[in-house]
Amino acid sequence: MKNFITQLNKAFESRIRLGIMSILMVNDWVDFGELKETLALTDGNLASHIAALEKEQFVIVRKSFIGKKPNTAFQVTQEGREAFQSHLAALEELVKGMK
Amino acid sequence: MKNFITQLNKAFESRIRLGIMSILMVNDWVDFGELKETLALTDGNLASHIAALEKEQFVIVRKSFIGKKPNTAFQVTQEGREAFQSHLAALEELVKGMK
DNA sequence: AAAAGTACTTTGTGATACAAAGTTTGTAAT
């Protein structure tokens, strides 16, 4: 009766991390600037949310240069993909119960 | 592109409040003790989350006596119902985008 | 009188969110 709530992942409770994940789920290698603009975040805010997701090993970070400019890009890991899908499945249960 | 995230309501970000609301959406007048057990919360924890929802006017609280025992029960308001449904709709958008 | 039940409130601690400003490293312009 309460399991669908305990299955919700704490890492995905915040709107912003929900946004980051949903973008990374459908786009391979999204870069810092693009993500920042899409979600209308400050640098620091994005950096800290990414750090939280990286700590959980839900995303990986790649630092490189595009031409002469430094570029940081993110990709969702397999683990992140699975965790996020479970989270969404639990949310879906919740929605279903309401119809 | 980012609107479905901004449509997510901050009041419903926590697992616990998500749980409270989903129960109240399908049950009329749920009492303190029942909600507390269903969600496996401490008294204080439930009280504070309810207070947050009450402040937003998403739930109303009724204090009465059942026989000789004090009873506190909660009901979702129309406003709460609408806000929660919008929230779920936004989550559904998010899920849909991923299929 | 003592114990137990209901519903809180208070206290304390630790985590989180966020903005704003500062820092680092490397490139580009003058």
Next chain:
DNA sequence: ATTACAAACTTTGTATCACAAAGTACTTTT
């Protein structure tokens, strides 16, 4: 060579939140 700029952080500071545990108030049961 100095200045300026850009990307991506890190730091700082403040405010809010989550939660457990203990305390409170009132009533009822034993």
